Amino acid sequence: MLPRRRALTRRSALPRLLAAALALAAATSLAACAPAAPTPKPSAGGGTAHPSPSATPDPIAGLSVQQKVGLLFIVGTPATSADPATIDAVTNRGVRGLFLAGRSRAGTSATAQLVAQFTGITPTPGTAADVPLTVATDQEGGQVQVLRGPGFSDIPSALDQGGIDPATLKASAATWAAELRSAGVTMNLGPVADLVGSPAEARGNPPIGGYDRQFGYDPDTIVAHAGAVAEGMRGAGVAPVLKHFPGLGHVTANTDTANDVTDRAVTVDSADVGAFRRLLPSTGAVMMSNAVYAGIDPSAPAVFSPVVVTQLLRQQLGFRGLIVTDDLSATAQLKAWAPGDRAVLALAAGCDQLLVSADASVAASMIDAVVARAQSDPRFAATVDAAARRVIADRRS
Numbered sequence: 001m002l003p004r005r006r007a008l009t010r011r012s013a014l015p016r017l018l019a020a021a022l023a024l025a026a027a028t029s030l031a032a033c034a035p036a037a038p039t040p041k042p043s044a045g046g047g048t049a050h051p052s053p054s055a056t057p058d059p060i061a062g063l064s065v066q067q068k069v070g071l072l073f074i075v076g077t078p079a080t081s082a083d084p085a086t087i088d089a090v091t092n093r094g095v096r097g098l099f100l101a102g103r104s105r106a107g108t109s110a111t112a113q114l115v116a117q118f119t120g121i122t123p124t125p126g127t128a129a130d131v132p133l134t135v136a137t138d139q140e141g142g143q144v145q146v147l148r149g150p151g152f153s154d155i156p157s158a159l160d161q162g163g164i165d166p167a168t169l170k171a172s173a174a175t176w177a178a179e180l181r182s183a184g185v186t187m188n189l190g191p192v193a194d195l196v197g198s199p200a201e202a203r204g205n206p207p208i209g210g211y212d213r214q215f216g217y218d219p220d221t222i223v224a225h226a227g228a229v230a231e232g233m234r235g236a237g238v239a240p241v242l243k244h245f246p247g248l249g250h251v252t253a254n255t256d257t258a259n260d261v262t263d264r265a266v267t268v269d270s271a272d273v274g275a276f277r278r279l280l281p282s283t284g285a286v287m288m289s290n291a292v293y294a295g296i297d298p299s300a301p302a303v304f305s306p307v308v309v310t311q312l313l314r315q316q317l318g319f320r321g322l323i324v325t326d327d328l329s330a331t332a333q334l335k336a337w338a339p340g341d342r343a344v345l346a347l348a349a350g351c352d353q354l355l356v357s358a359d360a361s362v363a364a365s366m367i368d369a370v371v372a373r374a375q376s377d378p379r380f381a382a383t384v385d386a387a388a389r390r391v392i393a394d395r396r397s
Helices: 010-032 065-070 084-092 107-119 166-182 199-203 219-235 271-282 306-316 339-349 360-376 378-395
Strands: 073-078 097-101 134-137 139-141 242-245 285-288 297-301 322-327 353-356
Touching: 065 360, 065 378, 073 084, 073 360, 084 107, 084 360, 097 107, 097 353, 107 134, 107 166, 166 219, 219 271, 242 271, 285 306, 306 322, 306 339, 322 378, 339 353, 339 360, 339 378, 353 360, 360 378
Parallel strands: 073 097, 073 353, 097 134, 242 285, 285 322, 322 353
Antiparallel strands: none
């Protein structure tokens, strides 16, 4: 039996978690800086000389710390109105990510008009205005569908989607993506790839089974159907985000509304992680879970854990795309940490983009905390640089 996890507090956990994350980042950087093998010289017999290829320009060259940090945030606004705090984040703090939150029945035209209020903003100097604004939402289907009304389909729940032929489901997902694109949305935080083991387990699993967000009860069904949705969305120009790594199908409480949510089933070798491994080729982005995983790293929520984010997802599974957090602004699971500390810890663990979806009022303090840390800590600044490069590469791909 696993020992009970010692309760984490903001004051005691932050230095230890940040030091561990930055030490891991430093070790990875050192490995990357190992001397390259010598370039073979041409033989004395001569031959045609070939010019050396020109170096690829650094996509973040010339960007200020504020500009780079702004690339890493996705800030929420109600799907029916423009939050002044979100407008400020886009206008004055260089934020290049928007999340449409809550519920709307206004349809595609009204949603496009709302999005245009943000894409039409001329940012103040010091922002990476040439990087397109990502506009994200939760359009899973069933009880988790933010956007409805004229122009939007009523999407069935993932559990119902799991009974559809994958080829048909892929075509439907492309249609749903086209609807999102017509409203200005370019990223969908889905599909869910969490493994719930049975209908009985689903009844005791509030965040996934409680909303029929699972595609089925076995890895093959999840991989086939979540993969079909991801590929259909991606092919139609909307970036899918698989969630919630390394799996949220066995917890008995919801991290949005409860703290100390700990999974005791998932390990690095479990079928949950295996499903994500098989699905990674279908997506360019993965969302982290906010739960603690006793069988992988019992010391911190997954989103703050370099063991889960960097060692498992990046290194062991070889994922090279964007790693996105779940909401950092209002989730009960993370209330023990100040908002700025949540942002710093998530980036130090290896995340690339920080979702501040439920409470835009804390975005400013989070951004300022990341900027301050990057200005005072060269190792953390290098971590910010790496994340900013991945964000720009994703936007321009």
